[in-house]
Amino acid sequence: MNQFWNTIIADWENILQKTIExxxxxxxxxxxxCVIAIPIGIFLTTHKRLANGIITVVSVIQTIPSLALFGFMIPLVGIGTKPAIIALTLYALLPILQNTYVGISGVNPALIEAGTGMGMTRGQILWMVQLPIARSFIMAGVRVVAVQTISLATIATYIAAGGLGDIITRGISMINTNVILAGAIPVSLLVIVVNLLLLLLNRRLTPKGLREQSKI
Structure with missing residues (x-):
């Protein structure tokens, strides 16, 4: 344990830099x-014939081994942060897209009919009825993606994108458990903190009445 803390103290500046990266x-x-998947998910709710095909195509990306996908980026866009962001974004699309589509599609049609009867436009129904109700589904997808992305970002070290994966791979090459932990523990802490922050954000965005109903 003392050796671990000595490793942290001796290398804290590098650990902090890699954590920021x-x-x-x-x-x-x-x-x-989110910018890509949420609008597509909304679009598919009004074009349901396209939904299965597009979601299937996006889901194929999940079948590609993560290391292979990062490798595919090298001949296309080189190495560094750009190919890493592209690969991580591709992996993040499906949960957000699927949850957006399912969440909005699952809104009670009676509520949409009521909004239409009140003279609301399609856009107003989307923003004032469908999205608020589907928000929990969408946020659940974002939380899954956030956890997945933080974990997968460690592989970005193999295409010189930086991050905590640099420390982990250095520890592996040295066969040094303390160095590995110095990179792995911050990743785990980031996952926990981000998950809690997103839970808090979802709770803040949920109207008080809906929060009280969920407790019943």
């Missing part, structure tokens, strides 16, 4: 995935 890789990838 890891956070940037993960955050940018998740945000881009």
């Amino acid at each position: 890891h956070m940037e890789l993960s955050l940018v990838s998740v945000v881009i995935a």
